[in-house]
Amino acid sequence: MIPFYDTHAHLDYPDYEKDFPEVLARAEAAGITKIISIATDLDSSRRALALSEKHAMIYAAVGWHPSNAHEAPADIRAELRDLARHPKAVAIGECGLDYYRLPSAEGGSADDDARYKQKQAEIFQQQLEVASELKLNCVIHQRSSFDDLFMQIQPFASQTRGVFHCFGESVERLQKILSIGWLVSYTGIVTFKNGQNIRDAVAATPHGKFMLETDCPYLAPVPYRGKRCEPAFVKEIFETVAQVKLCSLEELSAATCRTAHEFFPKLH
Numbered sequence: 001m002i003p004f005y006d007t008h009a010h011l012d013y014p015d016y017e018k019d020f021p022e023v024l025a026r027a028e029a030a031g032i033t034k035i036i037s038i039a040t041d042l043d044s045s046r047r048a049l050a051l052s053e054k055h056a057m058i059y060a061a062v063g064w065h066p067s068n069a070h071e072a073p074a075d076i077r078a079e080l081r082d083l084a085r086h087p088k089a090v091a092i093g094e095c096g097l098d099y100y101r102l103p104s105a106e107g108g109s110a111d112d113d114a115r116y117k118q119k120q121a122e123i124f125q126q127q128l129e130v131a132s133e134l135k136l137n138c139v140i141h142q143r144s145s146f147d148d149l150f151m152q153i154q155p156f157a158s159q160t161r162g163v164f165h166c167f168g169e170s171v172e173r174l175q176k177i178l179s180i181g182w183l184v185s186y187t188g189i190v191t192f193k194n195g196q197n198i199r200d201a202v203a204a205t206p207h208g209k210f211m212l213e214t215d216c217p218y219l220a221p222v223p224y225r226g227k228r229c230e231p232a233f234v235k236e237i238f239e240t241v242a243q244v245k246l247c248s249l250e251e252l253s254a255a256t257c258r259t260a261h262e263f264f265p266k267l268h
């Protein structure tokens with residue numbers, strides 16, 4: 001069987017509470033051999049690590065999502081460092097900036113927006129620092145914030161690397177990311193009818209510069225669109241990407257597994 005990795009899943013979410021063993025069994029039956037469970041805050045990091053201790057195929061990324069940054073304590077570095085030293089903590093994240101839904105969209109003021117962005121930047125900065133210190137790479141969440149984010153990573157670009165997860169930007173932005181040696185990863189959006197811009201980006205991304213992911217429970221690929229997503233569905237994403245890249249599933253599996261091991265050295 002051809003092995004596939006799901007490099008971005010949220011297995012600690014309550015969505016899987018009822019049928020977790022079946023979700024893992026379906027993943028294994030589809031050939032998925034490794035899953036990285038991505039955390040969204042420190043509690044979620046602990047849950048992801050607990051899953052990684054229980055299941056050989058599961059690894060964790062530990063970190064704090066920008067959309068929850070306003071709930072973070074002033075300094076998460078000490079706790080994050082401890083969590084990141086776990087043998088199965090393969091990355092920091094997901095971390096970054098998300099300006100998609102600012103407080104002003106819900107009646108807040110311009111000052112509220114500035115404070116919200118400032119807290120996101122602080123929590124992101126702390127994660128870039130810890131990643132650099134511990135020589136780990138980062139799983140990057142970016143939404144409507146590309147220029148600020150790209151500026152903030154500059155001082156760290158030679159100390160850590162990031163993968164821009166759920167990449168959905170232009171080919172020009174893709175080139176910017178690749179030019180500093182960072183990577184992208186693609187989700188089930190690549191299978192959507194209206195996902196041609198993503199397929200164009202995939203076509204422009206060389207092997208070795210991208211990985212594939214479900215971002216489950218979100219973004220189920222066609223033909224499961226609209227349903228709860230799960231790691232088994234990463235196979236549909238591989239099939240579409242193989243068609244776009246005009247390569248075999250075997251080649252795509254080998255290239256993306258190699259990229260994952262190189263980017264996440266603690267994956268074994």
Ligand SMILES: [Zn+2]
Pocket residue numbers: 008010038094215
């Ligand atoms: Zn995610």
